[in-house]
Amino acid sequence: MTDQSGLSRAQVFLLYFVLTAAIASGIAIFSSASTITEMLQTATDGLFLPILLSLIAAFLLDPLVQFFEGEKIGRTGSIFIVYFLISMLILLLLLSIGSPNWEGMMQALKADFPRYFGRAIEYLNGLLMKAQEHFPFVKDYDLPEKMRQSAETFLGLILIHTPKSAMRIGSLFLLVPLFSFFFLRDSRRLMRGLISLTPNRYFEMVLDIYDHVSWQLTHFIRGRILEALIIGIVVWMGLSLTDIRYAPILGVVAGVTNLVPYIGPIIGMIPGLLIALVDLGMGGQFWWILCVYLLIAQVILDNFILIPILISRVSNLHPLLVILAIVMGGKLYGVLGMIIGVPIVSIINIIILEIRQYRRTFSPHTQIISERNKVT
Amino acid sequence: MNPFWSNIFRGSGYEDTLAYFLSTVPVFSKLKKRELNFLETIVHVRNYQKDEVIFEEGDIGSGMYAIRSGQVVIYTRDEHDRETEETVLESGDFFGEVALTASRPRIASARTTEQTVLVGLFRSDMLEAVRKHPAGAANILLGLTRVISDRLHHSQILIHELKRQQTGSDREHNQS
Numbered sequence: 001m002t003d004q005s006g007l008s009r010a011q012v013f014l015l016y017f018v019l020t021a022a023i024a025s026g027i028a029i030f031s032s033a034s035t036i037t038e039m040l041q042t043a044t045d046g047l048f049l050p051i052l053l054s055l056i057a058a059f060l061l062d063p064l065v066q067f068f069e070g071e072k073i074g075r076t077g078s079i080f081i082v083y084f085l086i087s088m089l090i091l092l093l094l095l096s097i098g099s100p101n102w103e104g105m106m107q108a109l110k111a112d113f114p115r116y117f118g119r120a121i122e123y124l125n126g127l128l129m130k131a132q133e134h135f136p137f138v139k140d141y142d143l144p145e146k147m148r149q150s151a152e153t154f155l156g157l158i159l160i161h162t163p164k165s166a167m168r169i170g171s172l173f174l175l176v177p178l179f180s181f182f183f184l185r186d187s188r189r190l191m192r193g194l195i196s197l198t199p200n201r202y203f204e205m206v207l208d209i210y211d212h213v214s215w216q217l218t219h220f221i222r223g224r225i226l227e228a229l230i231i232g233i234v235v236w237m238g239l240s241l242t243d244i245r246y247a248p249i250l251g252v253v254a255g256v257t258n259l260v261p262y263i264g265p266i267i268g269m270i271p272g273l274l275i276a277l278v279d280l281g282m283g284g285q286f287w288w289i290l291c292v293y294l295l296i297a298q299v300i301l302d303n304f305i306l307i308p309i310l311i312s313r314v315s316n317l318h319p320l321l322v323i324l325a326i327v328m329g330g331k332l333y334g335v336l337g338m339i340i341g342v343p344i345v346s347i348i349n350i351i352i353l354e355i356r357q358y359r360r361t362f363s364p365h366t367q368i369i370s371e372r373n374k375v376t
Numbered sequence: 377m378n379p380f381w382s383n384i385f386r387g388s389g390y391e392d393t394l395a396y397f398l399s400t401v402p403v404f405s406k407l408k409k410r411e412l413n414f415l416e417t418i419v420h421v422r423n424y425q426k427d428e429v430i431f432e433e434g435d436i437g438s439g440m441y442a443i444r445s446g447q448v449v450i451y452t453r454d455e456h457d458r459e460t461e462e463t464v465l466e467s468g469d470f471f472g473e474v475a476l477t478a479s480r481p482r483i484a485s486a487r488t489t490e491q492t493v494l495v496g497l498f499r500s501d502m503l504e505a506v507r508k509h510p511a512g513a514a515n516i517l518l519g520l521t522r523v524i525s526d527r528l529h530h531s532q533i534l535i536h537e538l539k540r541q542q543t544g545s546d547r548e549h550n551q552s
Contacts, residue, residue: 069508192420200422201429204438204498207420208479211500 048333050172052340054179058187059221061086065184079184083177108245119278205358213354217347224343227306228255231297235272238292242285244276254297260342261322265302269293317346394421394444398495401442401470403519411512418501422494430486430494437475437482439498440520443467446492452484464489473520476502 007015061082068078191210198206232255239247250272257268269290276289317325322342329341390396395412398404404415424430424446431437433452441448443465450462450471462484465471474480476499497516505513 066508196420196422200424203420203422203496204431205436207498207500208436208438211503 049336050175050179053172054176054183056221056225057176057180058183059218060225061180061184062218063222076185079181083181112245116274116278120274123277209355209358212358213351216350216354220346220350221343224259227302228258230306231255231258231302234301235292235297238296239272239289242276242288243280244272244285244289245279246275250275254293256339258302259339260326261317262319263322263326264339265293265298317342317349321345321349394419394495397444398442400468403440403442403470403473403523404516406519406522407512407515411515414505414509414512415497415516418497418505420496420498420501422496424488424492424494426488426490428488428492430488431472431482433482433485435482436479437472438479438500439496439502440470440473440476441486441494441496442470444493444495446494447489448486448492448494449489450484450486473523475499476520477517 061079064082064085065075065078068081069075070078073081191214195203195207195210232251235254236247236251239250244250253271254265254268257264260267272289272293273286276286280286322345325341325345326338329337329339329344331337333340393416395409395416398412398415398419399407404412407415421444422441430441430448445467447467448465448469448471450465451459452462453459471486472482475482476497479499502513502516505516
């Protein structure tokens with residue numbers, strides 16, 4: 001340490017210059033930060049979804065890759081084997097069953113959507129009429145008109161985005177396998193590189209905590225995705241037993257919305273019930289569909305079988321936290337944000353729980369040592 | 377030899393590689409080259425400044441260190457915070473190996489005395505290695521077991537010796 005008071009005039013001058021330059025550049029960076037973030041946003045605009053999907057794919061494929069990886073076959077080789085097997089499987093499925101006619105279904109749905117919504121609004125109108133007879137003060141509230149407006153804007157949004165998204169899906173087919181290949185191959189090296197940045201003193205602790213957290217996270221994410229997949233398939237199967245149309249799309253909707261706890265399943269079954277109500281009426285088939293959604297998919301499969309097996313109780317979130325996560329996610333990224341908001345909050349929750357657990361588990365040891373030192 | 381030819385046949389500098397260094401550490405001395413190359417991918421190389429604390433007594437250990445270059449002093453503290461130097465380790469030595477198999481609090485502290493490069497092998501990486509490359513991991517763990525059982529054997533003999541001295545001195549005490 002040099003003596004602080006012993007600065008020469010030249011040093012003071014230099015210090016003054018450095019500080020001024022630092023402040024000036026700080027202000028410049030701050031003012032240009034908004035343009036920089038804007039640029040970043042434009043640059044990463046279309047990348048969010050492919051990266052998310054390839055991360056999911058990497059998480060799902062990792063156990064398979066580990067299965068093939070061994071003394072003889074390296075990691076890259078085993079990734080190629082897994083890719084080959086999966087493409088074979090998809091090809092086989094396409095050849096044997098034939099692809100479900102997604103495009104036709106989308107077109108039909110686009111045509112049918114106003115019809116379904118019109119029916120729903122009609123039904124709602126009838127309900128409102130009845131309500132107004134009993135409670136006159138509801139009259140001022142023009143609910144059906146509001147709903148019609150929002151439905152029309154929603155439909156417009158879908159119509160505008162479809163051609164764009166067709167191109168985007170094409171690029172997804174290219175990008176997702178590529179990204180997930182690198183995620184699978186280099187994720188370990190990447191994480192090791194990141195961890196090696198920690199200061200020496202905390203290195204062991206960080207490494208240990210990382211190990212615990214990553215174990216928990218892999219199980220949580222894999223469990224969630226498998227759960228959504230199974231629920232989607234079961235709903236698809238259950239619905240295709242009836243005469244309802246769009247069973248595959250409804251299955252996908254049910255699976256994806258199932259990622260959001262508490263609220264997701266309810267929202268996921270609204271379109272199915274709506275279509276059933278309009279097309280099939282209040283018959284036995286409607287009750288069967290309700291039964292598929294509620295009893296089979298949610299109560300029996302999800303609550304009694306999947307959640308206990310796939311997802312540990314540790315990662316349960318408080319309902320209030322779930323709602324907050326959905327609202328905030330929706331503000332940030334729209335519908336996609338609503339779906340992934342809750343998993344991300346659960347991930348943060350798991351990290352915090354693990355760190356706390358780590359500290360609690362190991363604090364007695366340190367106490368013993370310090371007490372031993374006191375005694376001896 | 378002609379310097380021209382010796383330049384060509386100097387070898388690929390294998391002696392400078394991490395794998396060669398690991399083969400000189402007693403724990404890993406019996407490993408084959410293939411296993412050494414594998415070991416190279418799971419260890420962490422850490423750079424330390426002079427007088428930097430590596431771990432303190434009571435910290436939760438999660439692995440062992442081998443000294444690639446530099447010097448490390450192992451010490452304990454008594455109740456008045458006075459340090460007692462236990463041993464000084466040079467390059468090629470290793471320490472902290474007990475923590476590799478189970479998380480135990482460290483029983484002594486370690487500090488560098490000069491600029492030091494350490495090679496750390498940690499439990500989480502070892503567990504992953506056991507899953508992915510059972511044979512290689514088994515050889516590494518066998519080497520570790522060999523070193524630890526050597527040490528156990530040594531201390532057993534020491535205890536025996538001490539006991540004999542104790543009983544001898546007791547007998548003398550009783551006779552007098």
